[in-house]
Amino acid sequence: MTVWDRPEPPTRPVPLDRERIVAAAIALADEGGLEAVSLRKVAARLDAGPMRLYGYISTKEELFDLMVDEVHAEILPEERPGDWREALRVHAHRTRRATLRHEWLADLLGGRPNLGPNALAVTETTLAALDGLADLDTVLRAVETVSAYFTGAIRREIANLRAERATGLSKHDWQRASGPHVEKMLATGRFPTLAKVVYDGTEVDAEASFATGLDWVLDAVAAKLARPPA
Amino acid sequence: MTVWDRPEPPTRPVPLDRERIVAAAIALADEGGLEAVSLRKVAARLDAGPMRLYGYISTKEELFDLMVDEVHAEILPEERPGDWREALRVHAHRTRRATLRHEWLADLLGGRPNLGPNALAVTETTLAALDGLADLDTVLRAVETVSAYFTGAIRREIANLRAERATGLSKHDWQRASGPHVEKMLATGRFPTLAKVVYDGTEVDAEASFATGLDWVLDAVAAKLARPPA
């Protein structure tokens, strides 16, 4: 058995780190949604066995946590924003845009506390922009209220977007035509107001809706920041 | 081969309907969370084979849709509420309470459009309470803004609650002590505002936070309903 008969030794396994793992997972999720992310497929992208990953994460949920935090790096504004209102608005819009780039984020948003370094940095920046404008509790409530709003709004927007894609219709048409079910329901006359909205409502740009609702909430915050807490 | 040797004919399979299926699924989810809901286990509860369910639903997601709609029956207020503000507030609180009873709802809230009969009824009631107070689009935006808020707020509340349960600590303590990670992060000094909030913030009752944020949003809505749209 000469050297020539023996194959070359297998190339050393490609080095791994969380960054590479998370990048692979995000790529998969971007392409096929969260459900396309399996530890096996992530590992395969890195020319590794599935079990290899357990050196870096101990559960699939942790991988999701890492993914979410990674996207928060995109959310973190690059320049310190002007006033508090601008800071909150930017935070909301950047989150929305990031979610449009990575739709799977909608499935994770608000699902678990985000304690990764990037998420903390985002929170810090936002809090800092409000610091001193009112007592701590009010500031916190302001940030949480705004973020509750945009979390919910983004999730709904993505949910609608998926429904539109699934049916190939705009939301407006989709509600009326696509669902014989909805059609039928409305025809019963049990939902007169809803029917009015569906039939007479104008179709509004998603981004505009988002921005308008956000402005309302920001107005509310402004009112509470203005005067000391009740 | 006498009669006695022959077994009795198998009892006819227990009759099934969606109501029973959904009830079984909800029971499972209440006990063990959404992940405890598998078609096999649901079917087992009904003394049926898994495939039997596919006569009533064609996919697991549909089962989730049915579950969500079923809970909306609990959310629907029994008496027509007073004014619009009360209507929105009641909608929010009833949704929150339902989610506390069925925590898994937090995982589904806002994830898909809710078009079931009960969900439509809830929407109708809410819309009806605002009907005529402003043009349709404003009314719709009001309802959507409020519901985006409470969807997001509820999800965060449940997320925190789970984290507390998992660590056995209150959120306050959990952020400071449990996570050596968070501790360390804050100690870096890179998150001064956040540190202040974590260390100096008072611990507020979850329901109170929810109610306060909700009131803020309702104030904002009130302002927009008062004067005609910009």
Next chain:
DNA sequence: ATTTTACCATTACGATGTATCGCAACAGTA
């Protein structure tokens, strides 16, 4: 040079959602 350690691939297990298929009980017809 030998032992220890640390890592990694393999194997394996139980569970899942769902496609397929064959059967058995009923409905309707002759």
Next chain:
DNA sequence: TACTGTTGCGATACATCGTAATGGTAAAAT
């Protein structure tokens, strides 16, 4: 009453999943 279609159900099967356990092998330590 015999026969035949139809319908709905169970069993089987498959591909996939997350992850526990195992065992080998290469680098580090002695």
